[in-house]
Amino acid sequence: MDRSKKPAAIGVGASLPQPTIAIKDNTISASLPSGESVTIHLYGATVTSWKANGQEQLFVSKKAHLDGSKPIRGGIPLVFPVFGPPPQNHVTSPLPQHGFARNSNWEFLGKSSSESAETAGQEKADLAVKLDFGLSHTMLTEEFRKAWPLEFGLVYSVTLTKDTLETSLQVRNEGTQNFEFQVLMHTYFNIDNISNVRVKGLDSKTYVDKTRNATSHTESSAALAITEETDRVYKELDPAVPVIISSADDDKPIFSLTRKALTDVVVWNPWIEKAKGMADFGPDEAYQNMLCVEAGAVSGWQTLEAGEAWEGGQTIKSRL
Numbered sequence: 001m002d003r004s005k006k007p008a009a010i011g012v013g014a015s016l017p018q019p020t021i022a023i024k025d026n027t028i029s030a031s032l033p034s035g036e037s038v039t040i041h042l043y044g045a046t047v048t049s050w051k052a053n054g055q056e057q058l059f060v061s062k063k064a065h066l067d068g069s070k071p072i073r074g075g076i077p078l079v080f081p082v083f084g085p086p087p088q089n090h091v092t093s094p095l096p097q098h099g100f101a102r103n104s105n106w107e108f109l110g111k112s113s114s115e116s117a118e119t120a121g122q123e124k125a126d127l128a129v130k131l132d133f134g135l136s137h138t139m140l141t142e143e144f145r146k147a148w149p150l151e152f153g154l155v156y157s158v159t160l161t162k163d164t165l166e167t168s169l170q171v172r173n174e175g176t177q178n179f180e181f182q183v184l185m186h187t188y189f190n191i192d193n194i195s196n197v198r199v200k201g202l203d204s205k206t207y208v209d210k211t212r213n214a215t216s217h218t219e220s221s222a223a224l225a226i227t228e229e230t231d232r233v234y235k236e237l238d239p240a241v242p243v244i245i246s247s248a249d250d251d252k253p254i255f256s257l258t259r260k261a262l263t264d265v266v267v268w269n270p271w272i273e274k275a276k277g278m279a280d281f282g283p284d285e286a287y288q289n290m291l292c293v294e295a296g297a298v299s300g301w302q303t304l305e306a307g308e309a310w311e312g313g314q315t316i317k318s319r320l
């Protein structure tokens with residue numbers, strides 16, 4: 001990891017309340033003076049808490065392993081360089097499901113804060129704190145390095161503002177040959193009750209239904225209700241158009257999700273039987289309190305030439 005690229009503090013007004021950072025037990029937390037906070041485990045650079053409007057916005061299973069023995073079941077695990085079970089006869093074939101990023105130890109590169117000059121001292125909405133995390137091929141376990149022997153650098157940035165959480169990933173090819181990758185931000189949203197939410201913004205989009213032998217369909221619902229096991233990869237979405245989790249009662253948005261360079265969106269809920277079957281998912285009925293809406297580039301492969309960089313990300317707005 002090139003440490004000379006550490007982020008610098010920018011535009012910090014000395015007299016204004018500033019974000020605070022706490023580093024404890026392999027987790028990094030940042031809080032804004034207005035009360036919002038975010039926590040990231042270095043294991044997987046997994047965001048495990050995002051509090052806004054006085055409420056936890058992310059779902060984490062009560063049985064999640066937080067000791068680095070297994071990818072964390074909840075929050076925002078980062079999927080890289082392959083989504084799902086790797087295909088056969090591919091460079092990613094020896095890797096586990098969803099790759100190695102979510103089960104590797106990342107390093108904390110530092111934080112930066114910013115506040116727009118026009119609003120400084122008046123409107124705190126623009127105060128932002130950005131935490132950067134790095135993972136490179138030299139940091140992987142020997143097993144993962146053997147399984148994916150390519151030279152890469154990842155910088156994952158988590159930015160908290162009063163109303164949003166942004167996660168973005170930069171992938172650098174530091175080797176001498178091209179490589180292919182997939183990436184996905186596997187966000188587990190915390191919801192009151194699955195029967196009371198709808199997913200909007202998928203209407204007329206083509207999706208692959210992984211619960212029905214990966215068959216292709218076209219979404220006909222403008223407000224998708226989740227009433228059974230759901231595992232769908234929606235393709236070719238305009239990243240600038242939000243996908244919205246809304247309330248079925250009053251149609252108000254609960255979360256909205258815009259993306260950069262991530263044109264696929266996965267919608268996943270394990271429902272009753274699958275939830276029971278996952279040893280790290282609990283309690284069993286918690287499938288009612290979560291919905292994964294995952295921004296990714298997973299239906300094809302991104303090709304990155306030697307020396308080149310790629311960047312993609314998501315911005316989540318909560319309880320608008």
Ligand SMILES: O=P(O)(O)OC[C@H]1O[C@H](O)[C@H](O)[C@@H](O)[C@@H]1O
Nearest residue numbers: 084097098210231232266268292
């Ligand atoms: O159990 P995991 O490896 O964490 O995967 C959890 C889920 O991730 C994605 O949403 C996939 O589309 C699902 O097929 C998978 O079951």
